[in-house]
Amino acid sequence: MTTEVFVPKIPYGTRDLLQGDANRKRNIEAALGKLFASWGYDEVVTPTIEYLETLSVGNATDLQHNMFKFFDKSNRILALRPDMTTPIARVAATRLRERALPLKLFYLTNVFRYEEAQAGRQCEFYQAGIELLGVSDPTADAEVIAIAVEAMLEAGLTSFQVSLGQVEFIHGIMNECGLPLTQQQAVKQSLVKRDLVGMGEILQNSGLCPTAQKILTQVPVLHGRQDMLKQAYDMVTNQTSRNALDNLSEIYNILVSYGVDKYVNFDLGIIRDFEYYTGMVFEGYTPGLGFPLCGGGRYDKMVSSFGVDCPATGFALGIERILLAMERQGIAISPDSKDIYIGWNKGMFDAAIVEASQQRRAGKTVELAFKPQSQLEAATSQVAKGYNKLTYIGG
């Protein structure tokens, strides 16, 4: 009988990032941070834990179910942040009140959601994102989308697609035909899941007139390029929906100027699973990844639930998802190269230290042996540790 070895476990849905992965993650985060900064965004860091009531603002029950919660000393409920949008809205409303708008912020951080874990979808995961607060014009939305495209290009992805939607489009239709609020919720739920069969059942039982039913059942397949917007425009008569489509056209025209329009199409069925969105919403997809790579949109009401009126728009991108997509698409991302291994003979340690310092100052990655070695031993160490070059101080 073999004796059982004690193996310490880590909690469900978490993972260790070891040498190569951690290095790749760091590099991609650095590249994204640089990209965001080049568009004039400033990094912010907020606490990992917040009060549950803060994180629940703007998010009804759904997200709360998936938060990791615990108590502080005075028994108030704390939670690990499930995203960065809410904490940034809090910061903007409380700490940055006096700053001139627009506020342009970015973050690179971990967030926590209790989900069924799978590759690219852990309970603790890393996000890079931006929030642009204080501008309600389509120029802001277009900037956010353009940065999202740039971010995916920066990561080396070439085959990806951004789909744009507008939550007001379906709201306009549902309000126009007087669908009761509870049923509106049900329709939105089934739209998020693209449960078209379930949606058909809800509509059939809703008592709506057949024309309204027909339009609503078409929303999930309103998918295409600019000609689809025209088609959708003719389908609806209410002003809210038409404004939503005009808004998408304006954003698209700016994206043409940015030269990223070839990555963008429209999908009016996108409403995203966060309830705080009020306008344009978008998701980015890439082949080989069964879920969106990035997503975002406009959320004009959320900051005001913290007491300050402030329109806002933004997006977040999953770092692990980017890495996974690159791996699956065979985009080589080798970790940083290791340059020089320095071995030394007895009595030559001082000279070896001098050599190592010089090379490090010259920007090389250098490992210095801890014990004297023969040249052969040093060569073996160099290969085993993956260094490109050996310097042997033999004396």
Add this chain to the structure above:
Amino acid sequence: MTSSDLNYLTVALPKGKLFAPSAKMLADIGYTAEGLSEKSRKLVITNEEEKIRFIITKTADLPTYVEYGAADVGIIGKDVLLEEGKDVYELLDLKFGFCRLMVAVPQALQQEKLSDYAHMRVATKYPRVAERFFSSMGIQMEIIKLNGSIELAPMVGLAEMIVDIVETGRTLKENQLIEVAQIHPATARFIANRVSFKMKFDRINRMVEDLKTLMEGGVNGENSSC
């Protein structure tokens, strides 16, 4: 060999009773491949001309293949979707494989109302569906997960009730079981991976439209076994 190849469409079909009608329906809209049969020893059957791949999976696993994008689209019973709760797009009710998820008890144990069954043991292949149904009624039950021959459980005293899928109810009758509540009707559904639905939208949407046309034409419906 995943759905990351944008030129190919991977279709997942379930083993078992839904296989034949599903394969026929797809063949009617031009989606088929040489040697596509449930008994095929090949795990992946490809139609190079039409750029279609078929994979045949165990029923309960099918939504998983689609959720992860290993298959772009698939056909599967609503009962499996309800139980597995996977994140897939449900695009079309194919209106065959009619059956229902329901609660049944042995005649001798029949009670007046559902809440009278509280705290009894329920044997089922669908533990999540059963749990959700009873808790939505505010009834606590002890759920026992089995992998088949559910009707056996009340006969040998493993459970008092069962939650199972029935088509005609004949098996229930033969085992002196009485249906006391319906949980959900179920038919075959056409499902899609959420990213494939975007990246291969034109192709998948055309399939949905073709299937709809086919169903309106009434070509389907010859086989409705569950």
